[in-house]
Amino acid sequence: MPRPLIGVSTYLVESARWDAWRQPAALLPAAYHLMVQRAGGLAALLPPDAEPAAARGAVARLDGLVIAGGPDVDPARYGAPRDPRTGPPAPERDAWELALIEAALASGVPLLGVCRGMQLLNVALGGTLHQHLDGHAGPPGTFAEHEVRPVPRTLLATVLPGPARVPTYHHQAVDALGRGLVPAAVAADGTVEAVELPGADGFVLAVQWHPEAGGDLSVMRALIAAACR
Numbered sequence: 001m002p003r004p005l006i007g008v009s010t011y012l013v014e015s016a017r018w019d020a021w022r023q024p025a026a027l028l029p030a031a032y033h034l035m036v037q038r039a040g041g042l043a044a045l046l047p048p049d050a051e052p053a054a055a056r057g058a059v060a061r062l063d064g065l066v067i068a069g070g071p072d073v074d075p076a077r078y079g080a081p082r083d084p085r086t087g088p089p090a091p092e093r094d095a096w097e098l099a100l101i102e103a104a105l106a107s108g109v110p111l112l113g114v115c116r117g118m119q120l121l122n123v124a125l126g127g128t129l130h131q132h133l134d135g136h137a138g139p140p141g142t143f144a145e146h147e148v149r150p151v152p153r154t155l156l157a158t159v160l161p162g163p164a165r166v167p168t169y170h171h172q173a174v175d176a177l178g179r180g181l182v183p184a185a186v187a188a189d190g191t192v193e194a195v196e197l198p199g200a201d202g203f204v205l206a207v208q209w210h211p212e213a214g215g216d217l218s219v220m221r222a223l224i225a226a227a228c229r
Contacts, residue, residue, distance in 0.1 A: 125178025
């Protein structure tokens with residue numbers, strides 16, 4: 001069977017440096033495409049497009065979609081005033097990834113959200129976010145680690161049959177759940193660590209941690225299996 005094509009959304013930055021060059025760039029930590037490849041997929045990077053409507057055409061060519069981690073979602077997207085601790089907005093990325101999520105949900109293309117990707121899925125379905133919490137990140141640029149517990153009788157519980165220690169780096173989290181979403185894992189402090197959409201036409205799962213930063217491919221393999229179906 002051909003390896004499924006998995007699209008992964010990317011950053012868009014004003015300045016990145018390599019060799020003698022410093023230029024605007026679309027980029028993504030290599031751990032993401034390596035995770036896709038190690039789980040048996042082909043990775044395609046999806047930088048923000050100036051026309052969010054292009055998301056429908058992009059998703060139509062994919063077997064699966066990953067919405068990657070990154071900057072805070074603009075609180076205006078969920079009708080909240082900005083907390084001073086919320087990071088600067090990324091309007092191009094918000095618009096593009098929301099369009100990708102909408103296209104995937106409409107077409108039944110398997111969808112995995114990672115960190116920001118989970119938060120954005122929640123916002124896309126009308127949910128809200130906690131704009132700041134402590135204890136889920138290490139020093140800047142360093143992943144912390146904590147335990148998550150899958151919720152029994154969820155899709156995630158079939159992927160992670162028991163508690164797992166996971167790499168984590170976030171200061172925001174799901175507050176009110178979006179339409180149809182259910183919690184699929186929680187941390188010891190009660191933070192929702194995964195959500196899924198049981199009524200979806202296809203595989204829809206999102207995790208607050210960073211599976212690409214660890215050695216466990218279970219979540220990515222579940223997406224690949226859904227993409228192959």
